[in-house]
Amino acid sequence: MLSRVTLRILAAPGLAVALGLALACTEAADPTATAPDGRALLLGSDPGLDAFVAELRRAMETGDALSMDALFNWQDMPEHLVLFTRMRLLPKGPMEIVDIRLEPMREGEEPSVELEGVSYELNVRPVGTLVVEMDDVSVGALSKKMIVGTLDGEFRLAGMRPKR
Numbered sequence: 001m002l003s004r005v006t007l008r009i010l011a012a013p014g015l016a017v018a019l020g021l022a023l024a025c026t027e028a029a030d031p032t033a034t035a036p037d038g039r040a041l042l043l044g045s046d047p048g049l050d051a052f053v054a055e056l057r058r059a060m061e062t063g064d065a066l067s068m069d070a071l072f073n074w075q076d077m078p079e080h081l082v083l084f085t086r087m088r089l090l091p092k093g094p095m096e097i098v099d100i101r102l103e104p105m106r107e108g109e110e111p112s113v114e115l116e117g118v119s120y121e122l123n124v125r126p127v128g129t130l131v132v133e134m135d136d137v138s139v140g141a142l143s144k145k146m147i148v149g150t151l152d153g154e155f156r157l158a159g160m161r162p163k164r
Contacts, residue, residue: 043100043101048154049102049127049148052155053100053130055071056068056157057100059091060097061094061096063091063092063093063095068089068091069090071157072156072157072159073149073159074159075123075161076159077159077161078161078162081159081160082159085159095134095136096135096136097132097134098141099131099132099133100130100131100133101130101133102127102128102130102148103128103129103131104128105126105127105128105129110122110147112163113160118163119162120160120162120163121161121163121164122149122159122161123151123158124147124150124151124156124157124158125149125151127149127150128147128148129145129146129148130146130157131143131144131145132145
């Protein structure tokens with residue numbers, strides 16, 4: 001079980017950002033965990049989450065980078081992390097989505113990342129990791145993991161901000 005992940009990166013700036021953001025987008029907790037408010041949160045159990053996932057699927061399947069961009073919380077993210085996230089996670093074109101599932105996360109289990117002496121934390125209240133399984137004609141099966149959480153009562157894909 002993941003309780004808290006801390007990663008210190010002392011590498012080239014581009015690699016440090018890549019590894020730090022990759023951690024923020026891929027760590028998942030025990031799939032039997034609960035949402036931060038204590039209730040079980042599964043796809044199909046929350047209309048708001050289901051609508052969010054439907055929009056994420058539509059944006060990825062159609063290659064709509066602007067719609068997917070709107071699903072992220074960019075608040076308090078340094079510009080270099082925003083640019084890196086957009087480059088790595090926004091769709092470059094339509095893709096076939098095979099499946100999307102949620103791996104719930106307990107409160108306090110989110111990753112903590114240190115890059116070049118700066119500690120970062122998620123900029124949403126995490127509820128889990130969305131695992132998106134895709135089929136790409138050029139490389140075959142792929143998957144992306146993105147932490148999803150809430151901000152002001154709305155679901156958003158997580159970003160990283162300097163720790164407060």
